[in-house]
Amino acid sequence: MSTPAEGDQDTGFTWPMPPSGGWTADDLDSIPGLPSHTEMIDGGLFFVSPQTYFHMAVLRLLETALLDQAPEEYDVIREMTVTLDGRDRPEPDLMVVPYSALGQLRQTSFDPSQIVLAVEVVSPESVGRDRELKPRKYAKAGIRHFWRVEENDGTPVVYVYELDPATGAYAITGIHHDRLKVAVPFVVDADLTRLRRGRPGDGAGQDA
Known part of the structure; x- marks a missing residue:
């Protein structure tokens, strides 16, 4: 703390x-x-430390890709919390939720049962929380899909996880370096090299 x-x-x-x-x-x-x-x-x-350009640009790239490619019944949420239990209320960098989960305009948090996907972009001051603590809590709360994003030479690497119902823990299903291409929870295709080329968020999901 x-x-x-x-x-x-x-x-x-x-x-x-x-x-x-x-x-x-x-x-x-x-x-x-x-x-x-x-x-x-x-x-x-x-408390959140000042964010780096990398963190902001990755969020913009992934948010754009998710907004463009998510089925119409879903919305992409940032800067809001998920109430996992009585003492845990983290703020994923991005969440995908069904529009049916959106309540009043003054809503400040979501229930984990409403979260289709949670995304964390690892920051230097929160490595332990983003790699270990928060994913463990997300899995325990039943959030089925989780992405962890890290930097490698200026390019994001996306680690994709899915909840294993047999163990109640996340199992890694892919490590994506230059291109993020997944079929669940819905089809997403994003060019991760756009940050390196100086065009973050521009046309995410299209072939280079």
Whole structure:
């Protein structure tokens, strides 16, 4: 969990103090003073560091591909949380959900049963959470499809996982370097080299 830096007591900012027994997922909407995109994992708060261009560009590329190629009954969501249980409310970088899951305009989170696909782009400060902790929790909550994206020489590498019902854990079904091409949860075809060519998100899904 993030902790106050030395000297913060002189800034006038008051760090939120958890109640007896710790925070719950429902508290995340009402804790005052939290920065945008705060996640809750095991009842602890995690703050998002400034994002890199790579992170932003990969999200744009994949979001464009998913929006262009997802069946019409699905929407692509970013910057929202999924409430896995009473003490876990992470924020995947991208989620695919059915339009039937969209409730009120002030909705701030989704149930894991509504998530068709969760995507995490690994950041330097969250490697452990993105590679191990969050996927394990997504699998336990029953999210069937998960993608983890990492950087290799300026190009995204997409690790594709599907939930194994026999073990309740994710099984890797593919590692995609230059081109992401999958058939589930629906057909997606995206040229991952567009970042290297300086055209992230431009025509994702078309042959180079």
